[in-house]
Amino acid sequence: MHTLQTVILGLALGGVYSLMATGLTLIFGVMRIVNLSHGAFMILGAYLAYFGFTLYNIDPLLSLFIVTPLFFFLGIIIYKSIFPRITGSPRFMEMTILVAFGMALILEGAMGKYFTGVYRSANPSYVTDSIQFGELFIPTGQLYATIVSIVLLGLLWAFLNFSRLGYATRATMQNRDAAQIVGVNVERVSTISYGIGMAMAGASGSLISFLFTFFPNKHWQWIAILVSLIVLGGLGSFVGTLISALSLAVIASLVSNWFGPVWSPLTFFLSLFIVLLFRPQGLFGKKLEEE
Amino acid sequence: MTLLQVENVTAGYGFGPDILIGISLTVEEGRTCCIIGPNGAGKSTLLKAICGLLRPRQGRVIYKGEDISHLRPYQTLAKGICFVPQERGLFPDMTVRENLVMGGYILEDRSRLDQEIDRVCEIFPLLKERESQRAKTLSGGEQQMLALGRALILNPELLMVDEPSLGLAPRIAADIFEKIRSFKDFGMTVLLVEQNARKGLACADWGYVLDLGKERIEGPADTILADERIQELYLGKLAAKRKETRS
Numbered sequence: 271m272h273t274l275q276t277v278i279l280g281l282a283l284g285g286v287y288s289l290m291a292t293g294l295t296l297i298f299g300v301m302r303i304v305n306l307s308h309g310a311f312m313i314l315g316a317y318l319a320y321f322g323f324t325l326y327n328i329d330p331l332l333s334l335f336i337v338t339p340l341f342f343f344l345g346i347i348i349y350k351s352i353f354p355r356i357t358g359s360p361r362f363m364e365m366t367i368l369v370a371f372g373m374a375l376i377l378e379g380a381m382g383k384y385f386t387g388v389y390r391s392a393n394p395s396y397v398t399d400s401i402q403f404g405e406l407f408i409p410t411g412q413l414y415a416t417i418v419s420i421v422l423l424g425l426l427w428a429f430l431n432f433s434r435l436g437y438a439t440r441a442t443m444q445n446r447d448a449a450q451i452v453g454v455n456v457e458r459v460s461t462i463s464y465g466i467g468m469a470m471a472g473a474s475g476s477l478i479s480f481l482f483t484f485f486p487n488k489h490w491q492w493i494a495i496l497v498s499l500i501v502l503g504g505l506g507s508f509v510g511t512l513i514s515a516l517s518l519a520v521i522a523s524l525v526s527n528w529f530g531p532v533w534s535p536l537t538f539f540l541s542l543f544i545v546l547l548f549r550p551q552g553l554f555g556k557k558l559e560e561e
Numbered sequence: 562m563t564l565l566q567v568e569n570v571t572a573g574y575g576f577g578p579d580i581l582i583g584i585s586l587t588v589e590e591g592r593t594c595c596i597i598g599p600n601g602a603g604k605s606t607l608l609k610a611i612c613g614l615l616r617p618r619q620g621r622v623i624y625k626g627e628d629i630s631h632l633r634p635y636q637t638l639a640k641g642i643c644f645v646p647q648e649r650g651l652f653p654d655m656t657v658r659e660n661l662v663m664g665g666y667i668l669e670d671r672s673r674l675d676q677e678i679d680r681v682c683e684i685f686p687l688l689k690e691r692e693s694q695r696a697k698t699l700s701g702g703e704q705q706m707l708a709l710g711r712a713l714i715l716n717p718e719l720l721m722v723d724e725p726s727l728g729l730a731p732r733i734a735a736d737i738f739e740k741i742r743s744f745k746d747f748g749m750t751v752l753l754v755e756q757n758a759r760k761g762l763a764c765a766d767w768g769y770v771l772d773l774g775k776e777r778i779e780g781p782a783d784t785i786l787a788d789e790r791i792q793e794l795y796l797g798k799l800a801a802k803r804k805e806t807r808s
Contacts (some may be wrong), residue, residue: 358575360575434666437659437662437663437666438666440652440654440655441652441655441663444652444653444655445651447646448650448651449663450614450634451612451614451634451638451643451646451650452638452664452667453634453638453639453666453667454666455633455635
């Protein structure tokens with residue numbers, strides 16, 4: 271395949287990776303929680319969109335508008351019922367990793383029991399179409415998914431930069447104590463951010479339902495890639511997350527094109543390994559201060 | 562009139578030991594007060610316990626006759642208590658103006674916020690010049706001015722400042738102290754914590770000496786400055802004497 275073609279497909283895929291990883295970055299940035307259950311919730315979102323399509327004939331792109339707000343509220347309920355109990359604990363970060371890991375396992379088990387381990391993929395009409403530009407093409411489904419990702423990321427950007435709560439969210443990410451000092455209710459900001467992060471997992475899931483095949487255990491592969499993306503970008507940095515998602519998606523596509531698809535997942539872990547050797551704080555990260 | 566009363570407060574971090582041990586002090590309205598004491602005496606911890614960043618394990622904090630010991634920072638802020646922490650507490654990736662806007666976060670009225678920002682920029686003209694610069698690119702003194710300016714947006718009744726001179730060149734620190742002294746003219750009560758006891762007391766009219774988590778001595782700032790014991794312990798008189806004999 272033509273290199274330019276591969277790069278374009280990689281960028282389109284990178285847009286979707288950005289959407290997936292940004293949810294993690296937001297949750298980490300605001301709360302210092304590495305949400306290892308993000309991938310499992312993405313798969314749950316994919317199942318909802320999938321069954322919406324196969325049982326009720328609702329297009330995954332339409333059910334995205336249901337799944338996303340649903341996951342927002344689900345996130346708020348989860349945050350409220352679990353995290354306030356452990357905030358302020360000296361072992362907060364370790365505990366959150368265990369909690370998130372536990373949620374991922376429970377969700378994986380439940381999905382395996384009720385949805386079985388069969389490989390699934392929704393197939394609305396546009397997944398087999400593609401749009402041609404001269405010699406280049408892009409699959410229609412991929413194009414839609416990328417557009418949805420860009421729109422959602424744009425909305426997040428606008429929220430962070432132009433709303434009062436968005437200011438409070440950025441302030442909390444940059445300096446949590448200072449945010450409290452100027453009167454930000456950081457518990458409220460955390461709750462909303464967790465909801466937004468989960469909403470992005472739900473939206474990503476709806477896109478996964480027709481972009482990829484999935485099954486309950488698949489979330490481990492996703493979370494491994496996503497965590498390597500956010501660590502590579504520098505934990506808590508949106509710009510870093512976007513750049514690492516886009517560039518690694520392109521590199522992975524090229525690797526897959528040149529050496530075969532088996533090697534593409536290796537791209538993420540190998541680049542993470544190399545970057546961390548030279549820049550332990552990631553591309554755009556700040557060194558974590560001892561608190 | 563008594564503005565703030567700290568009664569028998571004990572506080573510490575996480576599962577750690579008590580840093581403050583049964584401390585009591587009273588702040589009178591309109592005074593500029595300075596707390597001095599050696600490193601680890603619990604000066605910063607005391608300010609954090611007052612503004613609600615840290616919950617007292619025991620004892621009470623009473624502000625204008627009301628128990629505020631269990632309020633969160635956003636609630637004490639609404640009561641008129643502003644805090645400038647030791648590390649300045651700025652938002653490094655936000656511009657100077659955005660930092661000032663955050664200072665008025667609890668104000669609902671946006672046009673009032675603009676007025677308050679203009680008023681603060683008159684006190685610190687430099688902030689107007691640096692309006693669109695990111696906070697992390699400012700020098701130490703400029704950052705301290707931004708931190709003070711941000712706290713002034715709400716026109717607090719009680720302003721608490723932790724170690725304003727930390728990491729600043731003496732001349733710049735002197736500027737900052739002069740500004741803090743001038744806040745008295747706005748009718749503001751100031752509670753200052755300072756490692757540099759001489760400079761801190763010089764700009765205050767009331768002083769407290771804190772040691773090992775307890776309040777030991779209090780009185781008019783000039784009396785404390787003149788007190789022999791304090792001079793020996795905290796004002797470096799012994800060190801100064803030693804220097805003299807050596808030279």
